[in-house]
Amino acid sequence: MMQTVSVPGAMGYAGASGELLLAAYRCMVRARLLDDKFAALYRAGMIQGGVFLGRGQEALSGAIGVSLQKTDVFAPLIRDAAGRLAFGEPMVDAVRTYMGSAQGPIRGRDGNVHRGRPQEGLLPMISHLGAMLSVVNGILFARRMKGITGCVGVASLGEGATSTGAFHEALNQAAVEKLPLVVVVANNQYAYSTPNSNQFACANLADKGVGYGVSAHTVDGTDFAACLNVVGGAVAAARAGKGPQLVVANLLRLCGHGEHDPGDYIEAKHKNSPLGRDCVKVAEEVLLKKQLADAAQIAVWRSAALREIEEVVAQVQREAGPDPFVEDWQALSTPHLAEGQEPKS
Amino acid sequence: MSITYLEAIREAQAQALRQDPRVFIYGQDVGDFGGAFKATKNLAREYPGRVLNAPISEDAIVGLSVGAAIEGLRPIIEMQFADFSTVGFNQIVNQAATLYWRTNVSCPITVRLPFGGTSGSGPFHSQCIEAIYAHYPGLVVLTPATVEDAYAMLLEAVALDDPVIFCEHKLLYYHLKAESLPAEALPIGKARIAREGRDLTVVTYSAMVHEALVAAEELATEGWQIEVVDLRSVKPLDTDTVIASVARTGRLLCVGEAWPWGGVTAELIARVASEGYGLLDAPPQRLNAKDTPVPYHPNLWAAHRPTARSVAAAARNLLRS
Numbered sequence: 045m046m047q048t049v050s051v052p053g054a055m056g057y058a059g060a061s062g063e064l065l066l067a068a069y070r071c072m073v074r075a076r077l078l079d080d081k082f083a084a085l086y087r088a089g090m091i092q093g094g095v096f097l098g099r100g101q102e103a104l105s106g107a108i109g110v111s112l113q114k115t116d117v118f119a120p121l122i123r124d125a126a127g128r129l130a131f132g133e134p135m136v137d138a139v140r141t142y143m144g145s146a147q148g149p150i151r152g153r154d155g156n157v158h159r160g161r162p163q164e165g166l167l168p169m170i171s172h173l174g175a176m177l178s179v180v181n182g183i184l185f186a187r188r189m190k191g192i193t194g195c196v197g198v199a200s201l202g203e204g205a206t207s208t209g210a211f212h213e214a215l216n217q218a219a220v221e222k223l224p225l226v227v228v229v230a231n232n233q234y235a236y237s238t239p240n241s242n243q244f245a246c247a248n249l250a251d252k253g254v255g256y257g258v259s260a261h262t263v264d265g266t267d268f269a270a271c272l273n274v275v276g277g278a279v280a281a282a283r284a285g286k287g288p289q290l291v292v293a294n295l296l297r298l299c300g301h302g303e304h305d306p307g308d309y310i311e312a313k314h315k316n317s318p319l320g321r322d323c324v325k326v327a328e329e330v331l332l333k334k335q336l337a338d339a340a341q342i343a344v345w346r347s348a349a350l351r352e353i354e355e356v357v358a359q360v361q362r363e364a365g366p367d368p369f370v371e372d373w374q375a376l377s378t379p380h381l382a383e384g385q386e387p388k389s
Numbered sequence: 390m391s392i393t394y395l396e397a398i399r400e401a402q403a404q405a406l407r408q409d410p411r412v413f414i415y416g417q418d419v420g421d422f423g424g425a426f427k428a429t430k431n432l433a434r435e436y437p438g439r440v441l442n443a444p445i446s447e448d449a450i451v452g453l454s455v456g457a458a459i460e461g462l463r464p465i466i467e468m469q470f471a472d473f474s475t476v477g478f479n480q481i482v483n484q485a486a487t488l489y490w491r492t493n494v495s496c497p498i499t500v501r502l503p504f505g506g507t508s509g510s511g512p513f514h515s516q517c518i519e520a521i522y523a524h525y526p527g528l529v530v531l532t533p534a535t536v537e538d539a540y541a542m543l544l545e546a547v548a549l550d551d552p553v554i555f556c557e558h559k560l561l562y563y564h565l566k567a568e569s570l571p572a573e574a575l576p577i578g579k580a581r582i583a584r585e586g587r588d589l590t591v592v593t594y595s596a597m598v599h600e601a602l603v604a605a606e607e608l609a610t611e612g613w614q615i616e617v618v619d620l621r622s623v624k625p626l627d628t629d630t631v632i633a634s635v636a637r638t639g640r641l642l643c644v645g646e647a648w649p650w651g652g653v654t655a656e657l658i659a660r661v662a663s664e665g666y667g668l669l670d671a672p673p674q675r676l677n678a679k680d681t682p683v684p685y686h687p688n689l690w691a692a693h694r695p696t697a698r699s700v701a702a703a704a705r706n707l708l709r710s
Contacts, residue, residue, distance in 0.1 A: 158491070170483050177449075178449035181456060189439075
């Protein structure tokens with residue numbers, strides 16, 4: 045019997061407050077508009093490399109961000125602009141990394157969504173995304189050794205990463221060590237162009253958690269309030285010492301894999317199904333219905349976000365990229381052991 | 390009292406655990422069982438909660454160590470065999486080795502690789518894969534050949550702020566002995582002149598140092614004085630010591646137990662050819678294992694890897710050229 049739990053009350057979690065809904069929504073809007081700006085900058089040739097948007101995944105991502113505390117750990121995936129903002133990543137980090145500013149946290153050495161501040165709990169992904177799970181495990185494991193309790197680590201994945209060996213090793217490791225890890229899988233139906241039918245054969249991805257003794261939950265990833273409740277509940281359960289949790293959110297990526305990809309393989313049956321709902325619009329309806337905000341207030345938040353984005357982009361456009369003549373070209377932190385220097389002649 | 394290479398590794402880990410509360414050991418069977426080779430014997434009992442068994446998940450083992458390093462700890466990872474580290478390869482070369490360069494946060498992990506051939510061990514318990522790790526930026530790759538270096542270099546590896554691949558040769562575990570452990574040693578990155586000579590330089594590392602020393606002894610009876618350079622670390626590679634030795638002898642033979650293609654011996658010859666070409670009296674030579682998987686049967690294995698006899702034969706050829 046599958047142990048999927050979608051009712052937050054079952055985990056002793058009170059559910060999302062109106063305040064939390066508003067906080068999540070505002071991050072979703074900022075993320076959507078920031079993504080739109082990155083897409084425009086990409087089309088204008090002002091961003092080198094790829095641009096990867098979170099369109100359609102903001103509700104899930106924002107729910108992660110607002111469910112975490114500053115002292116928690118977050119390993120985002122490429123569509124987590126909302127979650128990053130909610131977790132506290134300064135917007136300027138995103139813009140600097142996309143635009144290659146030397147002042148960004150990654151200083152032009154890596155780009156786009158590959159950014160983070162590891163010592164502040166925000167992990168910079170490597171492209172082999174499943175590999176991030178065990179790094180989160182390591183931070184949680186080390187904190188336990190140091191006697192630090194009450195923190196949680198979230199690793200975000202797409203459904204494609206659940207096919208990697210690293211995912212299985214790390215989920216099992218977290219279960220064996222009873223770590224407060226929450227793995228959130230955005231099942232957006234396609235890994236790049238590969239449909240789920242070529243990716244996995246189980247009825248529900250949550251079953252993969254059950255097999256490892258990990259509590260598993262499924263949620264409609266387009267449903268703003270449900271995401272907050274289920275992700276919030278899973279985070280609360282992990283924090284309460286109930287071991288690792290797996291959340292599978294079913295949704296649809298409302299864009300290509302990256303901005304280079306028109307995404308024309310995305311089938312109409314998905315677009316026209318409830319999966320194809322725009323979670324930002326759904327969230328607005330929730331706020332209006334619950335009378336947490338009115339249309340005028342939402343418009344004010346949107347224009348504030350646009351202004352913020354324009355200001356940050358204008359600032360970063362004035363910043364220099366990295367200088368290859370100043371770069372130390374050393375991959376080791378111990379300078380005298382670094383190789384690859386120019387031969388002394 | 391004498392101490393083996395394996396006991397030196399155990400003692401270095403005990404010392405690291407004793408002197409630094411940030412150190413812990415994580416790997417398969419390392420807990421109460423003491424490890425497949427007993428390199429962590431009694432350590433779980435002596436340091437409760439700091440010597441921990443892992444599931445058979447090399448990827449997750451290394452990934453966990455990177456996370457722990459970010460959190461300020463200094464993990465020592467035991468791979469049961471170097472050969473199995475390929476399952477954790479991605480975490481080593483893409484996660485650990487790039488972390489500092491990407492983020493300015495250092496990654497002080499030590500990955501112990503019991504490596505190299507022993508009789509009857511076959512294709513998957515014998516490999517020498519130091520060159521693969523040395524290929525990637527962001528890693529330090531150590532290959533101690535003596536009991537003293539096994540101890541001192543492991544302690545230095547754990548204290549280092551960068552990821553270290555610590556290649557400990559299984560053939561040396563039990564029969565290589567020293568009278569005592571050293572209080573000090575050459576630093577990481579410095580090669581050692583294991584035997585002085587003036588006619589030919591053999592540059593090698595790990596277990597092959599001992600084959601080269603036996604070959605040098607044999608050639609001494611024929612009137613040749615062979616200099617043997619023990620690299621100690623293959624990355625960084627102490628090119629200065631190698632070139633200085635070639636300047637004295639004019640002849641270079643590089644010996645490695647690893648496969649030949651793109652390996653440490655190739656790197657040595659490339660460096661000496663480009664930086665010390667004028668010092669050479671004859672074309673530099675190298676001797677490696679054959680380019681096949683490592684065979685199981687002792688007859689095949691003995692012919693697969695360089696030995697004192699084949700090193701001596703290669704040296705004789707080079708001395709005559």
